[in-house]
Amino acid sequence: MNEPSIATKPASGVLRIWRASFFSINGLRVAWTGEAAFRQELVLAAVLIPVALLLPTGLTQKALLISCALLVLIVELVNSAIEAVVDRISLDRHELAGRAKDIGSAAVLVSLANLVLVWTLVLIEVFVT
Secondary structure, rough: OOOOOOOOOOHHHHHHHHHHHHHHHHHHHHHHHOHHHHHHHHHHHHHHHHHHHHHHOOHHHHHHHHHHHHHHHHHHHHHHHHHHHHHHHHHOOHHHHHHHHHHHHHHHHHHHHHHHHHHHHHHHHHOOO
């Protein structure tokens, strides 16, 4: 069996990671320009992350606060991807398409509730106890 040429071999290692980073950056750009919810949540994260770093808490609590803000962004990106795929398949109303979009939206809601809960508990511990 003939070995494929270098030009036809899939990228691996550092080259694959380098190429994939461009797709990721493009995905962030598309989310920023096309998804109002992502822009709003990114602004929220841009406010909350510096606040988390400035709070008089331990490193574990800082990491928890920051990771909650990042989780909201991650879930929003996945939700937007689900919506794009569903819309690509068909713009017609379909029960399963609606279910997929509603579940993605619910995931965003749960991640936001998680953010509010964790931030509330940490802030109570810092300022009340």
